[in-house]
Amino acid sequence: MSDDAAAAGEAASDAPTNDGQQFDRLPETPADREVQGRASRAEVLDWWAERFGIGEGVFEEYGFWEKGAGKIWVFNGEATDPSEVEAVGMTFLRTRQEHWKPTGRAVSRFGAHATKNVIELDPEQASRFAAGDDQDIPEWDGDWGYLIATHEVAGESVPIGVGLYLYDELRSVVPKGSRADLPVVE
Amino acid sequence: MNPLDRYESLVDDVDAFRAACDRSLPSVVRANGVAASPDRVREAFDESGVAYEPVDWHDGLFRLPDGNPGGNWPYVHGWTHGQEEVSVLPTLALDPRPGERVWDACAAPGSKTTQIADAMDDEGTVVANDNNLGRLSALRHNAERLGITNTIVTNQDARNFSTKPLAFDEFDRALVDAPCSCEGTCRKNPDVLDQWTLDHVHAVAGIQKGVLARAVQATRPGGTVVYSTCTFAPEENEAVLDHVLANEDCGLVAFDLPLDTDPGVTEWEGETYDESVTRAKRIYPHRNDTGGFFCAKLRVGGEGDGSDGEGVAA
Numbered sequence: 281m282s283d284d285a286a287a288a289g290e291a292a293s294d295a296p297t298n299d300g301q302q303f304d305r306l307p308e309t310p311a312d313r314e315v316q317g318r319a320s321r322a323e324v325l326d327w328w329a330e331r332f333g334i335g336e337g338v339f340e341e342y343g344f345w346e347k348g349a350g351k352i353w354v355f356n357g358e359a360t361d362p363s364e365v366e367a368v369g370m371t372f373l374r375t376r377q378e379h380w381k382p383t384g385r386a387v388s389r390f391g392a393h394a395t396k397n398v399i400e401l402d403p404e405q406a407s408r409f410a411a412g413d414d415q416d417i418p419e420w421d422g423d424w425g426y427l428i429a430t431h432e433v434a435g436e437s438v439p440i441g442v443g444l445y446l447y448d449e450l451r452s453v454v455p456k457g458s459r460a461d462l463p464v465v466e
Numbered sequence: 467m468n469p470l471d472r473y474e475s476l477v478d479d480v481d482a483f484r485a486a487c488d489r490s491l492p493s494v495v496r497a498n499g500v501a502a503s504p505d506r507v508r509e510a511f512d513e514s515g516v517a518y519e520p521v522d523w524h525d526g527l528f529r530l531p532d533g534n535p536g537g538n539w540p541y542v543h544g545w546t547h548g549q550e551e552v553s554v555l556p557t558l559a560l561d562p563r564p565g566e567r568v569w570d571a572c573a574a575p576g577s578k579t580t581q582i583a584d585a586m587d588d589e590g591t592v593v594a595n596d597n598n599l600g601r602l603s604a605l606r607h608n609a610e611r612l613g614i615t616n617t618i619v620t621n622q623d624a625r626n627f628s629t630k631p632l633a634f635d636e637f638d639r640a641l642v643d644a645p646c647s648c649e650g651t652c653r654k655n656p657d658v659l660d661q662w663t664l665d666h667v668h669a670v671a672g673i674q675k676g677v678l679a680r681a682v683q684a685t686r687p688g689g690t691v692v693y694s695t696c697t698f699a700p701e702e703n704e705a706v707l708d709h710v711l712a713n714e715d716c717g718l719v720a721f722d723l724p725l726d727t728d729p730g731v732t733e734w735e736g737e738t739y740d741e742s743v744t745r746a747k748r749i750y751p752h753r754n755d756t757g758g759f760f761c762a763k764l765r766v767g768g769e770g771d772g773s774d775g776e777g778v779a780a
Contacts, residue, residue: 341589358567365631388501460536
């Protein structure tokens, strides 16, 4: 029995559960939820707005899908619900945990719309971040938790990925396969 | 034997052809319009001191004479994708539009899939299929790195591809960038010439016919199918087109590509092919200093007049 089913407990033994092998569209609101623990579209939109100030208009055309426990995908196309395919759009957000975590790719794709919890790195910090290094940045006086790390490229701020800020330290959570050894561009 | 020997009768300047095949190709990247314009890529290269040269027939391509296409910020940001110059041609021929339904039948590792999605402004639906699960993971990695959100990935044998997992049962356009004997990539990977066998050519031609036939069947009447390979072998090119023309409801259309091409051939080793295969395009390495390539454009449904009259038909 999965954790989800266990969590559902006596509520309804025949309630639908999360099937890790298929993509299911998120319910619109918590009231529409049939699968225990599944995030709703409204909650996902609220989360991006509250955490990063990215308005729901940015995601108006996109659908949100869950496959696996808590992994949310963002998709801008037509699909059946459910969909038994290898991928529907791109990975977007990890839910079903206390602190939801955006994917680096989602931040790269949509992070330029963010208005808060964005930490601008200088050239040397940016290169260290891309290499996967943790670094002390005590001067950050914003929230702890997941931040969008950016740096300046040819006059514009560009998201690099997701950092986790705790106790004066910015931890790079760039996945190993995406880390890069880059020259410092002053 | 060196398989290039067999194509000497097809080219106008054998020495130039052989000399070009012996030269290595530079690293080339394509600007990913979903993330950044060619101008932004240029600015970022300038700022970080990455040497680049333009490609005169495509403003989104950059040659990197120092190599290392992945070792710079534009790559990390998903603004660029390493892709050989001729590899952008089938998507130009396919000419997908925002909002359409497009099938990439042999999609991994995703260079053309992501270029198709880019051409569609990441709107509509691209179905990227490949029968090789390992190569699909490379495709998924590339699509995510480039920020593509309109693509569904499937793992089927394209020859009997089922649209059942999809929300629709026919495509507006389909690309068959077929597995092939790959001599055209010899400037990047000379090993392909040592590994070449005629048995493999014949075996893979059977697969190519099956995939192209299925692509025609899965595309709506009036829709477009593009067939491409990176081989010079007529068995894998014109013969495949000839087979599908005879067995499926489709015709070859004339189309333009932005570099110098040669027409498809109608005779090869005692076989003759439908006259319309001359509308297909052969890209020889000595013409534009590129890899070798083959590209054909088909219209589904036999009503066409042989011209690429999409603007009128639409």
